[in-house]
Each structure stands twice: as structure tokens, then as C-alpha cells.
Amino acid sequence: QSMLTQPPSASGTPGQRVTISCSGSSSNIGSHAVNWYQHLPGTAPKLLIYDNDQRPSGVPDRFSGSKSGTSASLAISGLQSEDEADYYCAAWDGSLNGVVFGGGTKLTVL
């Protein structure tokens, strides 16, 4: 199953703004909505962003998503220590008839 492409790591200091990119193709991001998940290993992943830029209730507005063409981004502003986690993008792939995930980005708060 093909994966979406994310940087393996990102970092920032408390209060900073960081962005995580996600690159795909015309069969996934280019034609379907992107969602983002926050995950601490060994726990249940948490939906952060759905439909490219929508936040579920309870997700702080420090988290925002965007999409352009076959790429998407997650931005986290006002970085906090509790934001340290793995972040995954995902989208439906119409060629594979399945969900494809990015490889994940480990965010470190310095």
C-alpha cells in the first residue's frame, strides 16, 4: 500500500508555530479529503483534523489544517509540551480503494 510522505521529525520550542507537511498524489490527496491524527505510541490515536481543515469538538484551535493540490499541512501554533507526539496524515486512495497513511512525524518540544 502506498504511503503519503511526511518528514520523519519536527521540533520547536514552547510558544512557537510548527508545520508538518504531507505529500500525496492525484488518487489520494488530490481527490479526497485529508485527516490528521495525534498519536502517543501504545495509546489510541486521536483525530485532530478531518475534511482537510475541520476540527472535531474538543480539539484546540491551535491546531489547523490546509490542503493544496496533492499536498496538505498541519500547523500547530503556541506549541506546548503536551503536543509532543507522533502526527499522521491520512486520506482515502481511490486507486487502491483503501486508506493510506503518511509515515508519521515525531514532534519534539525542545
Next chain:
Amino acid sequence: EVQLLESGGGLVQPGGSLRLSCAGSGFTFSNYGMSWVRQAPGKGLEWVSGIGSGGARIDYADSVRGRFTISRDNSKNTLYLQMNSLRAEDTALYFCARRRTMSGGFSGMDVWGQGTTVTVSS
């Protein structure tokens, strides 16, 4: 409270079989599509399979097609994953997850269980 609880994981030899279960509560289980997602040790999340609310629409990742079978029993609010011909590379923490919307295109998975561990080793 909306919850998903997986069970059925364990240690199995290569070539063996295992059936995972996922019990849903706190919501109308029969209204939602469901998925299985796994995370191998030290690796990222990998979607395994999905099933529509009524069980008619079923999809699999290439890595498990022909070996795994997803099913559901809406009368028991339970999702299943029958895993046959297991390989070492199937070793992972397996999560079940609920699709966010009851209809329309895929819009994310908003409720996840805590996972059940499958280890394939001799």
C-alpha cells in the same frame, strides 16, 4: 460514553490463525462503517481493512488481502478480523476505529479502541 474495546490478540506461530473482536458501545453501531488499523513495533500506522455499516462494502490493504477477513455482527455490536496464514510481519498492535460519518466519502476515524497485540513468532 462512546467506546470500542478490542480483544483476541495473542501469540501465534507463523502460518497460524487468530480472530480479533471489537465491541462497540455508547453509539448505534449499525450506523457506522468500521476499520482495522495496525502499528508494527517501531513503525507507523497502517490501515488494514474497512467495512460498511451494513457489511456490504469491504476493502482490504494489499498486504492482507486473501489472508484476512473483516466482518461484523450488528446484533452484537461487534466487529471482527479473521487472520489466517499469519506472518512475522503481521506482528503489531491492532486497533479498531469508527468512521466519523454515517454516510458519504471517507472523512476520518473519530473513535478508536486501545488496541490488542498480535505477535507472530515460533
